[in-house]
Ligand SMILES: Nc1nc2c(c(=O)[nH]1)N[C@H]1C(S)=C(S)[C@@H](COP(=O)(O)OP(=O)(O)OC[C@H]3O[C@@H](n4cnc5c(=O)[nH]c(N)nc54)[C@H](O)[C@@H]3O)O[C@H]1N2
Ligand SMILES: Nc1nc2c(c(=O)[nH]1)N[C@H]1C(S)=C(S)[C@@H](COP(=O)(O)OP(=O)(O)OC[C@H]3O[C@@H](n4cnc5c(=O)[nH]c(N)nc54)[C@H](O)[C@@H]3O)O[C@H]1N2
Ligand code: SF4
């Protein structure tokens with residue numbers, strides 16, 4: 102191939118960041134393959150990754166900036182768009198103060214340090230504290246709660262002796278873990294699946310527990326009860342490294358397996374069995390859903406109970422357990438600003454812990470603060486009008502904004518509501534850093550994300566967009582980097598790496614640290630220096646310092662009986678499908694063929710009760726709205742439960758059903774997993 106070169110980089114079509122090799126011929130990326138040497142994906146690509154070029158070169162890509170004029174969009178030059186946006190922002194700031202601006206970045210932003218960082222930097226330079234992201238619906242709750250317990254963020258190690266898949270389905274959502282899991286099962290590792298749906302992996306599990314959605318905390322508490330009362334805990338570990346175990350003992354006495362059986366649909370006998378299995382296996386790990394355990398009323402306390410289960414069984418910093426590995430040391434593109442973001446007063450623990458602040462506000466409070474507090478909103482790489490809870494609430498609020506700007510590759514549902522839509526570069530069109538230390542992947546590995554091709558059409562990277570916008574607003578000092586490369590070099594320098602070294606000598610990436618299983622004093626950076634089974638932080642914030650159980654707000658036990666009569670079925674939204682990331686990739690033909698339309702999954706008994714046959718079009722309804730999609734009758738789903746995928750546009754958008762006011766009380770997360778709905782055939 103004359104003029105062809107191969108560039109090693111990562112796939113950023115979801116947050117896993119698999120290594121890949123991109124062939125570029127005459128400036129065009131023509132082929133993409135997995136990178137064998139990469140420790141995460143070892144040469145494999147999922148269907149999305151394998152079709153990345155179809156997404157990147159899709160004819161729907163935005164080409165030029167668009168401005169809303171009347172009811173439609175007209176193309177305008179970048180200069181005009183930036184001048185007008187800058188003028189509007191400055192006007193609003195003069196009239197209402199800097200807090201009037203909110204900035205949102207999406208799930209690509211969670212692991213896209215530059216995109217999220219630049220968005221944070223811009224709002225801080227402007228003077229607003231209001232940065233929001235998917236972090237306040239996704240796995241930040243897990244990070245906050247583990248920090249609260251351990252003083253740090255321990256992560257599940259991919260190679261484990263006992264996997265507890267607790268509302269997590271790697272076949273669909275965690276492509277790299279799927280292979281590690283299967284490899285280890287073949288070598289004798291053990292598996293438990295806790296899920297209202299009998300996912301295919303349950304066939305390889307020694308226990309499958311069909312749980313009622315939103316009741317995982319009750320199961321976890323009963324497991325703690327059994328482990329303590331049967332003396333199965335790791336006494337030495339508990340004595341040396343924990344604080345508050347003595348208070349946990351009386352606290353868990355009421356949470357018997359029989360108590361949990363009533364709530365969870367799992368028999369007391371199975372609860373005892375799974376607790377014994379877990380406590381008797383070293384190197385056991387709870388792989389909790391990346392958001393299933395958070396998007397429910399008991400979210401923070403679920404996370405606390407899991408942390409305590411890992412702790413009392415001594416499964417912290419042992420091979421196969423939760424590991425304290427160093428996160429990469431990187432210069433921060435983000436900037437700390439002044440003031441408290443919206444949500445900090447209602448949900449302080451999400452924003453601040455022991456004086457350590459995060460840069461995130463609570464996204465569920467956004468709609469109620471428009472237009473009183475927020476009048477301008479920038480959406481960078483997210484699609485909140487499909488992905489955030491209660492689409493109607495968000496849409497109504499967004500329509501009251503004086504300025505909505507969306508920077509994206511495509512005309513999303515959110516972009517359709519914007520005043521300005523700006524074309525963004527894909528990850529192959531800009532420089533960045535990729536790393537693999539997140540969620541269930543404790544791999545201290547990083548790579549330079551290479552710019553493989555020039556930006557398509559007039560798309561701009563986030564660096565270029567924010568730098569140019571800042572210039573027009575007198576904020577250029579806060580955007581000091583002359584190029585993307587310079588910005589990335591700045592990030593890398595903090596960890597002792599140079600841009601040139603990673604580009605020329607280690608294009609495949611490097612281990613930036615060694616994994617360590619060391620057990621020693623001082624490992625846990627809590628105020629007590631111990632693992633805080635009893636959490637002072639929670640107590641000071643007015644919550645239970647020991648894990649408790651709060652059932653779903655709308656569900657049996659809490660919801661009122663009239664409401665339950667009207668909405669008798671339990672609704673869990675957002676189980677992943679391997680072909681799509683959230684609202685993305687529906688325009689890629691090869692993927693769409695594989696999963697062409699959204700399907701609501703219902704058990705045969707439930708379907709029969711409502712006169713529904715397979716492939717019937719049904720209406721699902723909650724107090725907030727309704728969606729229309731086909732039914733898929735599936736004997737693997739628990740009776741009385743409906744599973745609805747998220748990310749689909751229009752009348753199949755699952756977030757028409759979710760409720761912005763149905764929130765977890767400690768961190769303000771929306772309930773997306775344990776609402777109530779009704780169903781009828783169209
Ligand atoms: N292909 C693909 N992969 C993705 C994403 C994507 O959009 N597409 N998104 C990524 C992101 S941002 C995230 S946060 C993660 C999400 O990842 P997870 O939250 O781990 O989601 P899934 O792996 O789909 O697992 C959901 C499983 O939980 C079960 N479940 C539903 N409700 C409950 C419940 O109340 N209790 C229990 N125990 N189980 C329940 C469902 O039946 C399903 O099998 O996925 C990531 N990976
Ligand atoms: N009902 C329900 N809703 C959910 C969930 C659920 O389980 N149930 N899960 C929630 C979770 S955990 C998450 S993380 C969120 C995800 O929520 P979002 O992140 O808002 O969802 P995406 O559809 O991935 O939106 C990402 C957007 O970024 C654009 N994009 C991709 N790459 C780039 C880039 O490099 N630059 C720019 N500027 N744009 C880019 C894409 O085209 C896409 O429009 O969804 C949440 N929504
Ligand atoms: S799992 Fe698939 S989409 Fe995600 S980074 Fe890997 S190849 Fe890309």
Ligand SMILES: [Mo]
Pocket residue numbers: 208235238239240391392
């Ligand atoms: Mo997420």
